[in-house]
Amino acid sequence: MIRVLLADDHQLVRTGFRAILESEDDIEVVGEAADGIQAVDLAGRLRPDVILMDVEMPGMDGLEATRRVTARDGPSVLILTTFDRDDYLFAALQAGASGFxxxxxxxxALTEAVRVLAAGDALLAPAITRRVIETFANPALRQPGAGARLAELTPREHEVLVLMAGGATNAEIAGRLRLGETTVKTHVSRVLMKIGARDRTQAVVLAYELGVVRPGSS
Known part of the structure; x- marks a missing residue:
């Protein structure tokens, strides 16, 4: 059973999300928070698998709450917002959110996103992914020391990172490289560790930021 915590300052929104999620046999809503402070507290006490986090909340906003939750290896955070703003998107990713x-x-889409994050993967809407790519593909934004991090990857790990950046799942990577899925999971874990990424979303961002792949590449 996937345990979900809802964090939104609007009761009607939380009620709607609860109804959607609890209509699924494999998802359970274990708590609700009306602000970021409550979200951080309940995350520690209830230990959900996924938090649905609003951005604009009184007291402590969802971005700060996400930073605090992810800093202590807490649950995966799915940012849900009404506002299609780049500053929210990039701040959410920097805070450690696994989905937006x-x-x-x-x-x-909501229930699928919860399942994806609960499985340890990450998720961005296609339009959002394009904006992330366009932003981080700018060579001027690449971080110092990027070459050193990439140099730690083995040739196979580099292949895995390229396929991850192309949106391939573990099963698809296994098929392309003729490897077992367990082996692919091991490679993915090592790639994340070596390049300093929390999850697949950040790995994709870093792949473009570090110039491993370019927009339009296959």
Missing amino acids: LLKNGTPE
């Missing part, structure tokens, strides 16, 4: 969706999405 707009509230105008479908119930199916």
